[in-house]
Amino acid sequence: MDSAARLPELDQIPQDKSQTKDVKRKAISSPYFHRLQRKHFLMFDVLPVLGVILAGIMAFYIPVSGVDIGLFIAFWALTGIGVSVGYHRYFTHRSFKARPAVAVTLTILGSMAGQGALLSWVAMHRRHHELSDQPGDPHSPNLQGPGFKGLIKGLVHSHFTWMKEHDYPNVAYYAPDLIRDPLIAKTARHYYTWVILGLVAPAILGGLLSQSLWGVVSGFLWGGAVRMFVVGHIIWSINSLLHRFGTRPYQSRDHSRNGGLFGLFTFGESWHNNHHAFPESPSFGLQWAAFDPGYWFIRGLSLVGLTWDLRVPTVQRRTSRKKRNVQTQQ
Template sequence: MISDPNGDLPEPRRKTISSPYIHRLQRRHFLLFDVLPILGTVGAFAFLAVHPFGITEFVLLFSMWLVTGLGVTVGYHRLFTHRTFKAVPWVAGLLAILGSMAGQGGVVSWVALHRRHHEYSDREGDPHSPNLAGGGFLGAVRGLAHSHFLWMRRHEYPNVVHYAPDLIKDRDLVRIARLYYYWVALGLLIPTVIGGLVSLSWTGAVSGLLWGGLVRIFVLEHIVWAINSFLHMFGTRPYESRENSHNGGIFALATLGESWHNNHHAFPESPSFGLNWYRLDPGFWLIELLAVCGLARDLKVPSADRIAAKRISAHTDQASHAA
């Protein structure tokens, strides 16, 4: 609560902040980390005339995508946003750094945005819902464009004091968040140096930067954005949830388990998005490995009874019996 200057009733804390300065920062981030990777991907294909795509480029693209993607899904999303498990400090710090290298925003801001998304999912106030742009085909297209990409140009910034008070009390995490641009730069520098050392040429360094850096950011971003956009309009809905989330199981490996999106919205406290062993969820596999090694604990997997109770078919059966 914020004290009223006249000494009357306190004002409620603002949930969002909007100012020209914040919007300038958003536009800068949009150009650097959303638009530039598109240009970098075009440049990578053009650069094939100078330096062919080989095993080094493939390894850099895949490995950097994997570690930064796990940093986002395991660190940013499952650990810091939803607190689905606890990790030892150095593991938590490493996950925050790897997530930062993805170029999707500092950890505190990312968490605040995602917590607001869950609070207002597919309602007014959701920063990236595809379902608020009107009906019909044109409304769907406008909604998908907004939720997949355009919303990041300018939006109300969630107040981190309101949405992430637990994170701003963590000095180590705040220190990592303040160095966000340096972590992104490190994520670009690593493949550049490796590419140059392996090929012993400047063309190898540039190729490493393009494929392990900019193309990797482009690929991971669009995978994450597709969950925000397409999986709030299309897919399967096995569980009751108040918003329009869907599963896209065919994309489970490519999204590191994030495409079990309806499962996640139905059980946001669960570190397992697949919920069952046969649903592929690489993010949860890493958490389980950390737990086996004593580096993670308190995994809040929902019980089989609770999962069954939320199944839409179960509610349908109950309704038919009541009738």
């Protein structure tokens, strides 16, 4: 569980075409995978939109209850933490160490978000860091041409449509540490079971708490479909908006930017330039006053011995990566 999988540093990203071509061989373009991607896109990216529409229509006839709001918030927080703390900070970047029970729980919670199976998600994100905003990056908004048209096409691609069909990163290359972990590999294989759990659990709780059949339907919509829609767009906005807009306090060879005002709602993910500058850090905000609920959660677990070895960069290291002139910000 504690074996660390190190990503290439940003200064090791391929800078010439021959190197980029070699990296592309680490991904697979296959009609079989494309069919699976379109199926997943329809089920967990498109259908939740219909759930949002249905919930909105029904709200005109039956007011949204406190139970509905509570279920939405609870499952938004649980699945968001599963993606941000589990999928991203722990499994992709190994930015801290955790007890096996914590790792399994984070696998299940992250899977419930419907963002993709763990090994595929990790492989995809490690490839993103390897080729951030360069050819081969699966969801860069900066590769669709110049001008306003290129901007809009890039944002739409990186936020949503890239998931419909894309090269599939070689999991054996990008995530060998997860393949070798029998407990996590076994848990991750039940991805669709956990996604269904994320939809059924709020429905059951809604029925029990409201003592009504309508509570089952409403719980499914607000704690399941609407929650999945919101969490999904929060995560995707990091890919799209924060590679085009925001501040860039740290040196990086991509276009990652910070949108710190949204840190609370994105579980700290919106400190995106910070993250790309220090991908090994479990803290994305990097400062005590920054809104970073994901890191607060990790710190809370560390206080009771469930996580440890939190490798937050020192002040000296952060200072050394600060931008020194306007030219480096281009």
